[in-house]
Amino acid sequence: MAVMTVLEAVRQAMLEEMRRDSRVFVMGEDIGARGGVFLATDGFLQEFGEQRVIDTPLAESSIAGIAIGAAVNGMRPIAEIEFADFVWPAMNQIVGEASRIRYGTNGNKFAPLVVRMPYGGGVRGGLYHSQTIDVVFAHQPGLIVIAPCTPYDAKGLLKAAIRADDPVVFLEHKRTYRLVRGEVPEEEYILPIGKADIKRAGSDMTVVSYGLMVHYCLEAARKLSDEGVEAEVVDLRTLAPVDRETFLESVRRTSKAMVVYEDNRTYGIGAEIAATIAQDAFHDLDAPVVRLAGPDVPAMAFAPPFEAEFMLSPEKIAAAMRDLAAY
């Protein structure tokens, strides 16, 4: 089986879908001649030409708006927001419009677009290249929000996103792009949207996470395993619609739960997961549900010590796991 990076998996998913379906096209800043700032669309312009590989102006609102228009009219656009940090001008298009098209037309129209967004910190990106913006989209019904963390999941889920009939916000953690290598089958496969994945089995606690943090959790879990504590790591993979059953089933077994996310702590994904556990697995809980997340400060700073303070690390996660295990 081929071993590749998350970035290569993303690239392959788009390449295969564009070869399969002529309605699929990519658009975004620097994606054509430059091949994308991360080279996710490297070589696409040569293979598919300017009609299907569209370099856009620096105007996120119009990138999203054009993609919505194309999608409603039968195309399958993949719009790239160069960095998730730049998506704010496109909020009205994605949250205000795309999410409501099927609902607002009584199901007569739908918008099968994918908005890809490299997101996340720990890459020395400073205020404008480190943001985690997931929760804003996950809160909006009508949007599918996917955040894979392995090459296998990234490829299978991006293909599913392209084929989905509703707008998908597809989040790719920048740090995982080249950091994470994994096996990807040669043959074609599609993964189900809305299905979480248990990345590591364990009996002593359930750690729910997604994105880069899954890998940090896995490393922390390996560390804790040496100390006799077995943590189960649940990768949400899809943030909306979220797969409650998988983590609830896990918590019912382990009786302890921790949610780990890179975003600011308050009003985050962790609140939703923790509340669901408190409500639906109350009688199985043996400890308070723990949220481990970034601090409530406006941004991740560029200075390395500040960035390190903001970002979670396998060590920080292992320390929190240790405390939960001892409770």
Add this chain to the structure above:
Amino acid sequence: MGYKLKLPHVGESVTEAVIGKWLKKTGDRVEKFDPIVEVVTDKVSMEFPAPEAGTLTKVLVDEGATVPMGTVIAEMELDDPSLAPPEEEEQAGGPPPEEPVDRVGRMVSGANVGPTGGVFADTTARRPAERPAAAAPPQARPGEPNLSERYSPVVVRLAAQQGIDLRTIKGTGLGGRITKQDVLAAAEKSRQGVAPETIQRAAEAAPARVQAAPGQPATETPAAAPADRLVEPSPVRKLIAARMVRSWNEIPHAWTVMEADVSGMVACRDTNKAEFQRQNGVDLTYVAFTLRAIARALRANELVNSTWDSGKIRIRGRVNIGVAVAAPQGLMVPVVHDADRLSISGAARALAPLVDRARNGRLTQDDVRDSTFTLNNTGALGSVWGKAIIAHPQAAILNTEAIVKRAVVLSGPGGDAIAIRPIMNLSLSFDHRVIDGAEAAAFLQDVKRGIESYAVDTGLDA
């Protein structure tokens, strides 16, 4: 010796890189972070920065050359050699062994590519210094809250399910907290034959709550707090306390519950209630119906109508059913003697004066004598499920619980259907020395059948 500039491992599948243009020459002065050379990897072109200020002393690789990652490409003389970044550890015997990779994937060390290209030293994964693992047992940590009597939801639930008295367990969690694992371990221990000891300890613990038994360790009695007050129990209360403790200490209780469809019983009572009252001057109560069914079941299952008597089982010749009555002064149990000889109307007529005397505190010695079995009509209090303590020295006690309308599945020739039926739970506590679950269930089945056999046209004098 010069500081070696090594091509960084940028991870992924890249094993080699092309050296681009040298931006500094041998002998050039370089400041910290000055770009020294262009390196092209994985189609990303990066500028390789000087780690510290100094002088470039040696260029070892020509422009355009392809070299493996980790190769030393240049040497520098640092202004302050103590600032030299730690060199990547050299693995003995060539390149580091490939870690196994699966679908979950692996993080590759050193793959620190910035948002727009360029590498950086990853500090996020290293700091802050890890707290050492707590070596001492959890409850020994100073400044911890005492959580030994704070029970989590799962602990409460499991303890109830497994019949574990939490006061008999020592917690191993934070602040002496009893964890789920502690409860499971205790349950496992009791399954492995430590049961008698656990039950004994539970029995010992029980009196502590009623503040009665002598010889209890002082720690089991809650410490007096200012808002507390001590009340002298009534003589009846003291007697009940003593009897409960005796029963709980001596009799290994076991429990079983069945549910009875009481549609027929309800219909029969509703049809006859007014006329019965007019003719007899007493209520036609549900207890009269259940009493009759129980009495006949006791006749058919005589082991339930017995007593554990110094290692022998004494089967009682008469069926005398004590009926628990909640009276103002406490629990009273007048006895319906030879209940197996009574019809429904007979039971109703026998019960009425007994209940009346019990409520008014006028029971006679004869009214409470020679009970062989106890009926506890907890349904009158709204209870739907209970585990009664056996009235020592009897072998069993039956709770007839509240009649509740429930949706039930009925099976008929036309298939299954859902109907609304009045259901009554029958909860039996029995002395496990005398009978096992099988006998208890057989008896309860007979009671259930008896109750379910009532119909709107059942004769009250039957």
